[in-house]
Amino acid sequence: MKLNANIPDGPIQQKWDKHIADSKLVNPANKRKFTVLVVGTGLAGASAAATLAELGYNVHAYTYHDSARRAHSIAAQGGINAAKNYQNDGDSVWRLFYDTVKGGDFRAREANVYRLAQVSTSIIDQCVAQGVPFAREYGGYLSNRSFGGAQVSRTFYARGQTGQQLLIGAYQALSRQVGLGTVTLHTKKEMMDLVVVNGKARGIVTRDLKSGEIESHMADAVILATGGYGNVFYLSTNAKACNVTATYRAYKKGALFGNPCYTQIHPTCIPVSGDYQSKLTLMSESLRNDGRIWVPKQKGDTRTPDQIPESDRDYYLERKYPSYGNLSPRDIASRAAKQVCDEGRGVGPGGLGVYLDFADAIKRLGQAKIEERYGNLFEMYERITGENPYEVPMRIYPAVHYTMGGLWVDYNLMSNLPGLFVLGEANFSDHGANRLGASALMQGLADGYFVIPYTIGGYFAQGGFDKVSSDSAEAKQAVAEATERVNKLLSIKGKRTPASFHRELGKIMWDLCGMARTEAGLKEALVRIPKLREEFWRDLLVPGSGEELNQTLEHANRVADFMEFAELMVTDALHRNESCGGHFREEYQTEDGEALRNDEEFAYVAAWEYNGVGVAPTLHKEELTFDNVHLATRSYK
Amino acid sequence: MNLRLHIWRQAGPSAEGSLKAYDVNNVSEHMSFLEMLDVLNEDLIGKGESPVAFDHDCREGICGSCGMVVNGVPHGPERKTTVCQLHMRKFKDGDEIYIEPWRASAFPVTRDLVVDRAAFDRIIQKGGFVSVNTGNAQDGNAIPIAKTDADRAMDAAACIGCGACVAACPNASAMLFVAAKIGHLAALPQGQAERDSRARDMVLQMDAEGFGSCTNHYECEAACPKGISVEFIARMNRDFVNASLKG
Structure with a gap:
């Protein structure tokens, strides 16, 4: 299989404009003849569904939640980047492009990233017009703050609830179209499979989570905007329902999975407090604007933080990376935290934590200012830990947060399966091996509002869309397979719950394919995962039936896919004999412990093709060429 | 701490519901309220019983999925706090806790504590x-x-x-x-x-x-x-x- 990214010719600054000009259009009267299924109603899905409906397409949107507004984009706290240069501090489309490629450790596709930076400014305009209440200065103009991996202030925000406000904006745009009858919204419907007819994606199979009904829905194109797979680790900052099923099912139907080993470990999360822990909570990166990260200089220092004088503290990020300091990128800050904890200098129960201290900022700015900036985050911290962060430093530790990998897509955001488009976190395209803070919201909305509306038209204009119905052999077979799978999960009647399997799988992944990976560890994971999967299908216990609301069954169905997907992720991590961004292989590091890339051999996207459960997948490579950015060792010193 | 829970159980929208009592032991004060219910549910599944259905997702107080009436108060006793962010340190050993769904005719019960909004x-x-x-x-x-x-x-x-x-x-x-x-x-x-x-x-x-x-x-x-x-x-x-x- 030859991977063609379909990148337009010409200078990078003109590629997108040229592509728009060259794309064929669909006549307005013909648009309503095309049906598009959008799976997922987060930032990418809701914005795509609303915008495509505005253009006149016949849109169906699907979510497993009870409302489109519940998607996990809502939990993003800190902000959204855009190259507006309102601060007059030297920002530009070029600088945002450069920062993003560098931040991704030179493993992203240049053309996609440049387009992302270009459309970033339109996103802010669109969201303001929708009534998103971004933070403003007293003069009435939009306010900005800084985020990791950048030396300009380009992050727009709405208190600590930026994701919520942007998602509500997209949800409202979607709701408007639902009210107008141009979008049919299907809530409590979970995608179980993709229907491929004559090599093209033509439909999906869903299960109604209330009635258990399994049915197919046919269309001319399918858009997956189903988020990331961080919950393969069980403990992550993802919402409980986030899963890999939609993208993994598409992978099993022939779509290639790109860079599955690229996962982001976020440096500032609340540490684990016990075995019952169900998820981890992020403390926004924006806190690093004013908080200072430190640990004691000596290991085994058990004094309370207020008893440790300045001379006995190690502000290790400021020491190691003086020019970026506490705003070093996420992968670097996370590894640095792991290093000091591995040295025995971690704080709190179990020694898995570092301090994030606001004492200096409170002294400098006053408590009122800190409260205005981060009040809701401080309250959340206190609710969870029972400690008041205005008085004692927060304790934080890295946790799984985001997955840069995802289904492989070309410049049009279409996978190798014609008619299957993939947006937002679900695709692999823009963040390389590490995502910068405040760039996920930017990418989700860029894909949905400003990329897919243009590129999907070019696909439809090619023609050749015979009518397919739910009576087709392919649709019937996909429904039958999904039904059989549900029955199988229910019929095992073993002894272990889906949650217990999920926890065990997550522990394997965190220990062996987490923040630091080794060849031996990854090989061990490749032995343990299939064993656990075999036990899962032998000893699973799911009570109840498939014809009712059955949350245990929903969980079991998602864990079943994680059991297979985990192996793909480890395979990718094992094959990539280099360290880059969030993928850190202990064998490949510089003398001072930084990631050591191997551009000669690994400057490519690893796109994996499914060959069967437990069978090694086939690797396809998309070579990455860097014509505009000089490949350099990433330095934030 | 050890607790006695009284939870509204209702098999479906048209089924009749009632409060059922459950004992939950060795609850840590650092658990969230929903984690305490997770422990109960794992126990119920292990015994082959139907676990308590409740809506939840982000568990960070922002998605709006969760919601149940705890001792007569929506989201429980802590002000400005969703039930997913409520922690067990707000309760004490021996407490009896009554847990019910939102009650409103415009929000019909789907199952147990899940309502249709x-x-x-x-x-x-x-x-x-x-x-x-x-x-x-x-x-x-x-x-x-x-x-x-x-x-x-x-x-x-x-x-x-x-x-x-x-x-x-x-x-x-x-x-x-x-x-x-x-x-x-x-x-x-x-x-x-x-x-x-x-x-x-x-x-x-x-x-x-x-x-x-x-x-x-x-x-x-x-x-x-x-x-x-x-x-x-x-x-x-x-x-x-x-x-x-x-x-």
Whole structure:
């Protein structure tokens, strides 16, 4: 299989404009003849569904939640980047492009990233017009703050609830179209499979989570905007329902999975407090604007933080990376935290934590200012830990947060399966091996509002869309397979719950394919995962039936896919004999412990093709060429 | 700590429900309330019994999925806190805890503690938006917005759509939810063009869904996990009257 990214010719600054000009259009009267299924109603899905409906397409949107507004984009706290240069501090489309490629450790596709930076400014305009209440200065103009991996202030925000406000904006745009009858919204419907007819994606199979009904829905194109797979680790900052099923099912139907080993470990999360822990909570990166990260200089220092004088503290990020300091990128800050904890200098129960201290900022700015900036985050911290962060430093530790990998897509955001488009976190395209803070919201909305509306038209204009119905052999077979799978999960009647399997799988992944990976560890994971999967299908216990609301069954169905997907992720991590961004292989590091890339051999996207459960997948490579950015060792010193 | 829970069990929308008692032992004070229910459910599944169904997702207090009445109070005893962020350190050994679903005819019970809140979506679909197609927008800084207005819009927009306001109200009124959306958009210049029709259409839909009206108990504000002020209800009433007089 030859991977063609379909990148337009010409200078990078003109590629997108040229592509728009060259794309064929669909006549307005013909648009309503095309049906598009959008799976997922987060930032990418809701914005795509609303915008495509505005253009006149016949849109169906699907979510497993009870409302489109519940998607996990809502939990993003800190902000959204855009190259507006309102601060007059030297920002530009070029600088945002450069920062993003560098931040991704030179493993992203240049053309996609440049387009992302270009459309970033339109996103802010669109969201303001929708009534998103971004933070403003007293003069009435939009306010900005800084985020990791950048030396300009380009992050727009709405208190600590930026994701919520942007998602509500997209949800409202979607709701408007639902009210107008141009979008049919299907809530409590979970995608179980993709229907491929004559090599093209033509439909999906869903299960109604209330009635258990399994049915197919046919269309001319399918858009997956189903988020990331961080919950393969069980403990992550993802919402409980986030899963890999939609993208993994598409992978099993022939779509290639790109860079599955690229996962982001976020440096500032609340540490684990016990075995019952169900998820981890992020403390926004924006806190690093004013908080200072430190640990004691000596290991085994058990004094309370207020008893440790300045001379006995190690502000290790400021020491190691003086020019970026506490705003070093996420992968670097996370590894640095792991290093000091591995040295025995971690704080709190179990020694898995570092301090994030606001004492200096409170002294400098006053408590009122800190409260205005981060009040809701401080309250959340206190609710969870029972400690008041205005008085004692927060304790934080890295946790799984985001997955840069995802289904492989070309410049049009279409996978190798014609008619299957993939947006937002679900695709692999823009963040390389590490995502910068405040760039996920930017990418989700860029894909949905400003990329897919243009590129999907070019696909439809090619023609050749015979009518397919739910009576087709392919649709019937996909429904039958999904039904059989549900029955199988229910019929095992073993002894272990889906949650217990999920926890065990997550522990394997965190220990062996987490923040630091080794060849031996990854090989061990490749032995343990299939064993656990075999036990899962032998000893699973799911009570109840498939014809009712059955949350245990929903969980079991998602864990079943994680059991297979985990192996793909480890395979990718094992094959990539280099360290880059969030993928850190202990064998490949510089003398001072930084990631050591191997551009000669690994400057490519690893796109994996499914060959069967437990069978090694086939690797396809998309070579990455860097014509505009000089490949350099990433330095934030 | 050891606890005795009394939980509303109801197999389906038309089934009859009742409170059932469960003992949960060795609960850590660092657990969240939902983690305590997770422990109970793992135990129930292991015994081959049906686990307690409840909605939840982000467990960070922002998605609005979770919601249950704990000892008579929506989201439980801690102010401005969703039940997923409520931690067991707020309880003590030997406590008896009563757990029930939101109760309102416009929120029918799906199962156990899960209710159907689709009525909220249908209200938003009637006008809870600014009609601006993608691509229409001018520069984001073209219209300066006074910080006080932007802040007020944000205060209202913080609503997570959980439905606690309805559950707390003796009339099962949704006025705080509806007023929050109307108040968010009415505070901004972008929301002015449709201000009248929005207020009228959303309020009419609210009535059609079977929610009650406000009689100034203010239980909604007390129960709201985001602390949204009843002041927005007064603003909504004014907008609704204005719109009605204009016809």
